[in-house]
Every structure is written in C-alpha cells, then in structure tokens.
Amino acid sequence: MEASFWHSKWQQQQIGFHQPQINEFLIKYWSQLAIPSAAEVFVPLCGKSLDMCYLAEKGHNVLGCELNQIAVEDFFKENTLPVTQQAQGEHQEYTTDQITLIQGDIFTLSATTTQKIGAFYDRAALIAWPEAMRQQYAKKLAELIPSGVKGLLITLDYDQDTLNGPPFAVSPSWIESYLAETFDVELLECADVLRDNPRFINKQVPWLNEAAYILTKK
Numbered sequence: 415m416e417a418s419f420w421h422s423k424w425q426q427q428q429i430g431f432h433q434p435q436i437n438e439f440l441i442k443y444w445s446q447l448a449i450p451s452a453a454e455v456f457v458p459l460c461g462k463s464l465d466m467c468y469l470a471e472k473g474h475n476v477l478g479c480e481l482n483q484i485a486v487e488d489f490f491k492e493n494t495l496p497v498t499q500q501a502q503g504e505h506q507e508y509t510t511d512q513i514t515l516i517q518g519d520i521f522t523l524s525a526t527t528t529q530k531i532g533a534f535y536d537r538a539a540l541i542a543w544p545e546a547m548r549q550q551y552a553k554k555l556a557e558l559i560p561s562g563v564k565g566l567l568i569t570l571d572y573d574q575d576t577l578n579g580p581p582f583a584v585s586p587s588w589i590e591s592y593l594a595e596t597f598d599v600e601l602l603e604c605a606d607v608l609r610d611n612p613r614f615i616n617k618q619v620p621w622l623n624e625a626a627y628i629l630t631k632k
C-alpha cells in the first residue's frame with residue numbers, strides 16, 4: 415500500500431488492525447524463542463501496538479519502525495510515557511526508557527540501525543502488503559535482520575478472492591517461496607480464528623487461519 419493509504423487510515427482513525435490487548439500468540443510463544451531479556455527487539459511496521467509494552471515488560475529494549483506520526487505520538491501519549499524526539503536523517507526518532515520508535519519509511523531504514531538487534535516481532539506487517547510490495551518487504555526484512563537473529567512472525571491466511579486486503583492473505587506456501595531462502599522457517603501453530611473476526615464473517619469469508627512462525631535469519 416502507498417504511504418498515503420496509511421496516513422489517511424491513521425488520520426481517520428480507521429485502525430481496525432490495532433489490538434486493544436496483547437496478541438495471544440505473542441504471549442503463548444515468545445518464551446519459546448528463548449531470547450535473552452537483554453536483547454533488543456525490532457518491531458517493523460509497529461503502529462501503536464501494545465505488544466511493544468509486553469516485550470518491554472519482558473525486559474527487552476524495543477526498536478519500532480512506523481511510517482505515521484499520529485501512530486507514534488499516540489503510542490507514547492496513550493501509554494503515558496515521557497518521550498524525547500530527534501531527527502535521524504530523514505526519520506524522526508522518538509525515545510522513552512526502553513522503547514525507541516523510528517518514524518518514517520522502513521524502506522529507507524539503514525541496516526546499521528538494526529545491526530545490534532537480538533530478535534524481531536512481525537505481527538500485521540508482512541500481511542499489510544499486497545503481493546508485489548510484500549516481496550519487496552520480505553527482501554528489506556532480510557536486509558535488516560542480522561544473521562542468526564530469530565523472530566516471531568504472525569500471519570493471516572484466507573481465500574483472497576473473498577475480500578480485499580489489507581490484511582492480505584499470506585499462505586504457508588508463500589512463506590516457503592519468499593522467506594525460506596533467507597530465513598529458516600518453523601511453523602508453531604495455525605489456528606482457525608474466523609469466529610473472532612466479525613468483519614470476515616460479515617463478508618462471508620469461509621475460513622480464516624492465524625499462524626505463528628519462528629524465523630531465524632540464515
């Protein structure tokens with residue numbers, strides 16, 4: 415999606431992707447990655463996700479990247495976190511105690527910014543892109559994640575013909591085709607979540623799977 419699409423979604427507060435609670439797969443599986451609490455966790459396309467607070471509560475420093483200024487400022491405001499802001503090239507960096515959010519385009523983020531991360535967490539980032547851009551994002555993610563670093567990836571899959579994205583359907587075979595070259599991929603769980611998603615039920619989407627994977631950068 416173009417930047418203007420997301421800016422308009424945040425401007426109009428059409429942010430159905432934002433979860434008012436911590437993602438259940440994150441709670442269930444983060445410990446399985448065995449990431450030391452001292453490791454910094456990169457959260458691409460972070461929005462104002464509360465999952466970042468969960469990661470910080472686990473002791474991690476968090477480094478998010480988010481295009482939209484409203485999302486970034488709301489994150490700190492809504493969690494009553496004091497924040498300092500400074501320009502870093504074409505990005506703006508917002509920092510509080512354990513959490514730094516880089517506001518700007520992930521495609522212009524340099525790999526030096528993420529060279530010290532010890533893990534990553536992608537929920538609703540890979541599935542935010544239509545096909546061609548998703549392939550570009552997969553390449554960018556591989557460029558930003560240092561070798562040996564693990565991450566938790568959470569995806570949605572459904573029959574794309576029944577609904578326009580975002581979220582876009584990402585199947586296990588897509589993961590195999592576009593991520594397995596640069597990441598070791600381990601499927602942790604794939605669960606039918608249709609009954610918890612009225613938007614999909616109303617559009618008569620017949621099935622909806624949420625999946626969690628561990629990715630390890632080769």
Ligand SMILES: C[S@@+](CC[C@H](N)C(=O)[O-])C[C@H]1O[C@@H](n2cnc3c(N)ncnc32)[C@H](O)[C@@H]1O
Nearest residue numbers: 420431432459460461463480481519520537538
């Ligand atoms: C589907 S939302 C997911 C947000 C978050 N991961 C969550 O779980 O709530 C996708 C987010 O990516 C942001 N985004 C879109 N394009 C981006 C880009 N090129 N660089 C950084 N962030 C981007 C959007 O503004 C939006 O907040």
